[in-house]
Amino acid sequence: MYYIVVYDIAEKRVNKVLKFMRKYLNWVxxxxxxxxxSDxxxxEMKVKLRKIINLNEDSVLIYSMEKKWVDREVIGVERSEVSRII
Amino acid sequence: MYYIVVYDIAEKRVNKVLKFMRKYLNWVxxxxxxxxxSDxxxxEMKVKLRKIINLNEDSVLIYSMEKKWVDREVIGVERSEVSRII
Structure with missing residues (x-):
């Protein structure tokens, strides 16, 4: 399955979540x-993510799609660093 | 076509972009x-959006999908206000 994850995390936890997410998905x-x-x-990602974030302050939005998007475009500054996969 | 838009906008323009986007899509x-x-x-949205944001500072990421996602889930705080459509 293809996933898009968008998170809204308190400043003090952002780096930790960023580092963690890079083990599973591509930074966009x-x-x-x-x-x-894989399922x-x-x-596994969700179980571990729950332990890293503050469930009362942070918000992680996860889209599941049967197949990848048709198109992805950026208006303005391109900030893609897809190559930064650990 | 179904769209997911994620933006990273300088503080001083965020409210303007928020108000604009609500005329086209649902806040999530x-x-x-x-x-x-529709196409x-x-x-139209993209043409107008280019005029509102700063193309050198702001970034708007647009995913186009043939059909809606299979699942959308939130870990942590649910911040959906889909009802706030103007």
Whole structure:
């Protein structure tokens, strides 16, 4: 399944979440990750993510799609660093 | 076509972009909008958006999908205000 993850995280936790998310998905833009994951990887990511964020302050929005988007475009500054996969 | 828009806008322009985007799509989370648009509406939105943002500072990421996502879930705080459509 293909996933787009958009998070809204308190400043003090952003770096930790950024580092964590890079192990699973590609960084696209500030607070946006995307990529393909197996069901097992997806479940694992969510379990671990719950432990990293503050469930009462932070918000992680996850879109699941059967297939990748048709098109992705940027208006303004391109901030893609898809190559930065650990 | 179904669209997900994620923007990263300088503080001084965020409210203006927020107000503008609500005329086209549904607010989902801080800096995230989504919804169905015709090709004409989509092109119009992009032309007007280019005039509102600063192309050298701001970044608007637009995903186009043939059909809506399969699932959308939130970990942490649910910030959806889909009802706030003007």
């Amino acid at each position: 833009q500030n607070s946006v990750f995307e990529g393909e994951l 097992g990887q997806f479940e | 989370q801080n800096s995230v909008f989504e919804g169905e648009l 004409g509406q989509f092109e």
